[in-house]
Amino acid sequence: MTGDSISRNRDRTEHAHALALRATVEVSEYSGAEMSFSRRSFLVGAGSGLSLLVLTACTEPEPMPTPTVSPSPTFTVPRPKSMQRSNWTSDPYSRGSHSFITVGSTPQFREDLRQPIMGRIFFAGEATSSDLPGSVLGAQSSGARAASELSGAAQKGDRIAVIGAGAAGAEAARLLSLQGHDVIVIEARNRVGGRIDTRESKSWPLPIELGAWRLDKTTDAVLLSRLAELGIETNPFTGSLLQGAKATATENTVGPTAVASALAWAGEQIKDVSVTNALDDSGAAKGAPDSNGLTGADLLDQYLASLATVNGASDSKLSAWYGLDGLPQYDRLVTGGFGTLVADALKGITTSLSTAVVGIAYSDSGVSLQLGTGESLKVDRALITVPLGVLQKGSIRFDPLLPFSHRTAIASLGMGSVETVWLRYDKPFWSTDAAAWSLVGTGDDLSTWFNLQAVTGENVLVGLAGGDAARRVSKLSDDDLLASALHALEPFAGS
Template identity: 30%
Template structure:
C-alpha cells in the first residue's frame, strides 16, 4: 500500500490549492481526480476557434480577490463584465414589458426603484425570519409591506423569482431565507476570453495528479486515512496521514462515494441541509447582431419570461455576436432531457417576440452539469432550514485527519471559485498546522 503525507480528492481549484500549498511546505501530496482533466467545475472547451467556459466564468468582484491576484500573476487576460447580483439597472439593460414592447427609460427606472425598495426592506425582514422560512416567505412580506397594486407587485415578485434562479439555480420556495445573504460583489467582475481553465492548469503545475482515478471510499481513523481508488485498470488503496476531500455536495450525498465511519453530526447535519442546484448555461452564437449596440443584457417581464427572461451579450469576448442565457431551477429540470434543437427553438421563440425576424443561431452550446456523475449539479445552495454557518461547519475537521473543502464549505462567498480557493487554503493550513500565505500559490518563496 502506497503511503504519503496527504491525499487530496478532487483536482478542482480547491483541491489544487490545497495540494500546491502543502507541497510548497515539503509535504508529499497526491491528488486523485475522477475526470480526465483538472479543473473540476472550471471547464473550458475550444471548438472551431471558439473559447467557451462551460463551468465557472466570472470572478465576482476583483477587489481583494485571491483569484484575481493569481490570474494576474499567471498572465491571464481578462475582460470586464460586471453582472452584479442580478441587478435591475446600473448597466445598459434593455427591458421589455409583458406585451413584448421595450420599456422607456422612465418605466425602467421606476421598476428598478421598486426592486431596490423591496431589497431595502428585505434586510430587516430576513434578519427577523425564522429558521424554517424560505426566500419566498421573506420576499412576500417585503412586497406586501409596500401596499402596491397586484400588477406592480407581480413584476417585482417575478424579478425576485428569477434572481433566486439565476443566483442559485433553485426555485424561490426551496431556497432558505438567508440563501442570498452572500449576494454582494466588491469591485468589477471579469471574464476570461482565453478560458478560465488556465487558472487550474497553472495551479496544477508540478503536482502529482492522477487522472481517471475515481475515489469510492475514504476510511478515516485515529492514525490517518485509507482511500480506495478505482483506476483505469484496477482498484488500489492509498494510505496517508490526512485527507482533504473536495468533491461537490452532490457527490457527498451520492451512494457512489462513501466516508467510513460516517461523518459526525457536526458535519453531517450541515451537509444534510445543503443540496446541489440545477443550473445550465445556453450559449447562442449568431451570424449577425440583431439587438442594440451598447446593451449589456436583455430582459423580458411577464408570463412569457417564465423559462427564458434574460440574455447577456458576450460579443465583447471575441467579436462574434453571442448571447448567453440560463436554464435555472425548474427550467433546468424541465429541459434536462430536451435535445439541443428543442432548447434552441424554445429560447428563440422568446427572442423573436422581442426581435421579430431574428436569425437562427449558427452555434448552440448547452451545459449538462446535472448529469455529470462527478458533480451532480453546478453548485450548492441552502435549503429551507439551513443556516448561514452551515457552509463553514461543513469544513469542521474530522478526527484531525479528514477535512472537507470546496465552494460549499466557505460562508463568505459560496458557489464561487474564490470560495473554492479560500477553502483549499484553509484546509492546507489545518493539515499543516500553521499559517501559510495564500500568495504562495502564485509566487515563489524569497
C-alpha cells in the same frame, strides 16, 4: 401571453412542456458536446409536435418518412451556427451548481462540514466557505485554509491525497506541495477545473465557459489580479436591457426593493421562512409597484430569476435569514479561458485523472481510498474537496460513517442548479449594445442573457437559468433546449 398573466409562483412546467412539443427535430448535426447547425431543422407549430406524438404512439417503430408540416417553420430568431450547453444538475461529479442555505439551516453547517476528523480527514470546497460560498474565490480560499490545517497536523514525509482537482483542490495541492509534502491529486473527470469548465473549439472565436465565468471586481480583486498575471483576459460588462412581453425598461428597482423589504420583515420573525414566504407574508410581493408598463409581479419575478442564476436556488427553497447574504455583484466576465487558473496551480503536481474515489476508510493511523478502478490507495491524510451534491448523493462510502455533525450539515445545506447555453452566430440579429439582457413576464426559463458582442465583439450569446428553471432546462434534449433558447430571445430580435 400578457405580463399580467404570469405570477411569481407560477409553475412554468407547462410552458417548458409546450416548448418541447413545439420543436421537433428533422435534421441536426450533433457531435460530442458541440451542436452545430448547418441546415434548417425545426418543424414548428402547435399542431406539428402533437401530431408527431400521436404518430409515434400509433405506428410501429420502423423508419418513417419525415412528415411534412404546414405551415412551415417560423422562428423570429435565426438559428445559431452552433451551440454548447452545460448539464451540472445531472453531472455525477457535481450534482448541481453550488451550495446554498435552505430554510431552517444556517451558515454554522458550513463550519461543521469543514471540521477535520482525527487529524486524518480534512474538507475544503465552496460549500465549506463561510465568507464566499458558491464562488471560485471561496473555493480557492477554502483550499488554502484546509492546506494550513492539514500542514499543522502532518508529519514530515507524509503522503497526502487531495480528492478533486477544482479550484479548492488545486490551491490546496499547490500550497501543500510548496511546503514540501508528498501530494497526489485524485480527480474523477478526465480534466481538471471541476466547476470551472473551459472548452476550446476551433469553430468558436473565444473559450466557452460552461461553469464559473463571472467575477466581482471588488470581492474578486485578488483573483482578478492572479488572472491578469496569468494573462487570462477578463472584460467588464456594462449596460443592461430588460425586455419582455409587454414593454421595455432600463432598470428593475422594483424587485430589489420588494426583496429587501421582505428580508427586513423576515429578520423580525421568530423563525426562518423561505424568501417566497417572506415576500408573500410581509406583503412585499403584493405591494411591488408596476413600472414602465410592466407589472410589479413580473419585475419581482425577473429579479428572483436573475438571483437564482447567481446562487442556484429558487426563492421557495432559500432561507430568508441567510440565503441571500453576501451575494456578489458580478461585473466582469472571464473571456480568456478560466481553466488556466486551475491548470497553472497544478503544474508539476501528480494528478490522477479519470479516477473516482468511491470509498474512504479512515482511522487514527491512516486513510485508505477505494477507487472506481477497483484499486485502493493508502495515504497518511486526505483532503476531500468533492462538491456537496456528491456527498449528498452518497457517491463516496465512508468507513466509519462521517460524524453526525458532518452528516447533518451535508443533509441540511442545499445544492443549487445553474445551467448555461452558448450560441454562436455569424452575424447578430439584435441591435442593442447592452451586455446583459433579462426577460420580464414571458415565463421563459432561460431568462438571463449575456451579449458577448458588446463585451468582446464576438457574435456569441450566453443564456442562463437558475434554480427550478435550471432543473427544467437540464432535462431538455439539445433540440428542445435550442427551441427554448430561440423562444426566449424573441423579444430581443431587432431590439
